[in-house]
Amino acid sequence: MKRDNQVGAGLTAMALLRAIASSRPESERLFHDPVSRLLLPSPWRILLLPGLRHAFVAVVERLGPGALGNLLCRTRYIDDVLNDALKKGLDQVVILGAGFDCRPYRIPGINQTRVFEVDRPIPLRLKQDRLRKAFGRLPPHITFVPIDFDRQSLDEAMDAAGFRAGARTFFIWEGVTQYITAEAVDAVLHYVARSAQAGNEIVFTYIHRGIIDGSARTEADERIVSRARQSGMPWIFGFDPAELSEYLAVRGLTPIEEVGAPDYRRRYLDPINRRMKIFEGEKVVLAQIARKDERT
Numbered sequence: 675m676k677r678d679n680q681v682g683a684g685l686t687a688m689a690l691l692r693a694i695a696s697s698r699p700e701s702e703r704l705f706h707d708p709v710s711r712l713l714l715p716s717p718w719r720i721l722l723l724p725g726l727r728h729a730f731v732a733v734v735e736r737l738g739p740g741a742l743g744n745l746l747c748r749t750r751y752i753d754d755v756l757n758d759a760l761k762k763g764l765d766q767v768v769i770l771g772a773g774f775d776c777r778p779y780r781i782p783g784i785n786q787t788r789v790f791e792v793d794r795p796i797p798l799r800l801k802q803d804r805l806r807k808a809f810g811r812l813p814p815h816i817t818f819v820p821i822d823f824d825r826q827s828l829d830e831a832m833d834a835a836g837f838r839a840g841a842r843t844f845f846i847w848e849g850v851t852q853y854i855t856a857e858a859v860d861a862v863l864h865y866v867a868r869s870a871q872a873g874n875e876i877v878f879t880y881i882h883r884g885i886i887d888g889s890a891r892t893e894a895d896e897r898i899v900s901r902a903r904q905s906g907m908p909w910i911f912g913f914d915p916a917e918l919s920e921y922l923a924v925r926g927l928t929p930i931e932e933v934g935a936p937d938y939r940r941r942y943l944d945p946i947n948r949r950m951k952i953f954e955g956e957k958v959v960l961a962q963i964a965r966k967d968e969r970t
């Protein structure tokens with residue numbers, strides 16, 4: 675129960691940070707997420723007031739230096755690649771470990787696709803309750819899929835939810851791989867490569883393995899790692915970047931690009947003259963499902 679409350683508070687805090695980021699003037703903001711604020715319970719909304727939001731951001735920055743900059747920039751990157759995929763044409767979007775991701779309710783055109791929000795039962799129920807409060811009903815293009823990646827396979831859950839293997843699909847797996855076992859990461863990526871069409875894409879984040887096992891951790895990383903441990907969601911899995919391409923190739927996935935702090939600065943922050951500390955230990959990978967005859 676305590677852990678469930680902590681998970682709810684963690685997801686609510688992420689929604690609050692995205693809501694705060696969205697309240698900046700258009701010329702200064704990285705993305706616009708007007709829905710996150712609707713998922714906040716009333717007592718949390720007070721933290722959107724100008725003085726209080728600055729104080730909240732300062733506390734977040736002290737607890738995990740650079741974590742906020744990373745969260746905001748990766749949100750922007752994933753918005754961009756999702757929008758690109760929607761422009762090319764999509765039938766389905768699968769959000770793995772969806773948490774309080776509001777893309778299904780705010781990205782233009784996504785409501786023309788079927789969206790699967792996949793997560794553990796408790797966060798999913800919490801999100802559904804908050805969405806009902808915000809909108810009065812659950813939007814019809816969404817299917818919620820309860821699952822625990824550490825214990826269950828996606829095959830049955832997604833089949834039962836109506837996932838169509840032949841349809842044009844985009845997968846999002848943001849901020850999740852560090853919380854689950856190596857076996858679960860392997861199983862999810864195998865599922866994606868097996869169940870989707872060649873050319874479909876997945877975007878996912880990962881933490882550098884050196885930060886997980888402590889072999890390459892700065893003092894700032896140490897604070898972020900211990901914050902995760904204290905919140906009841908310890909980080910247990912990471913990739914060695916040097917091994918990632920080969921790891922993906924074996925599973926039928928071809929990396930298209932990998933981005934992190936230097937890319938975020940160049941692409942998003944410099945053009946709007948913003949300076950933010952960005953945690954260097956997380957990367958985002960965009961990968962494509964390889965054709966069966968091209969697999970290693």
Ligand SMILES: C[S@@+](CC[C@H](N)C(=O)[O-])C[C@H]1O[C@@H](n2cnc3c(N)ncnc32)[C@H](O)[C@@H]1O
Binds near residue numbers: 685770853
């Ligand atoms: C840090 S949150 C990220 C949420 C969302 N993707 C975002 O970026 O806003 C991690 C999410 O992964 C989910 N998660 C963690 N372990 C999981 C597991 N074993 N099975 C399914 N979901 C899991 C959590 O419930 C939570 O929603």
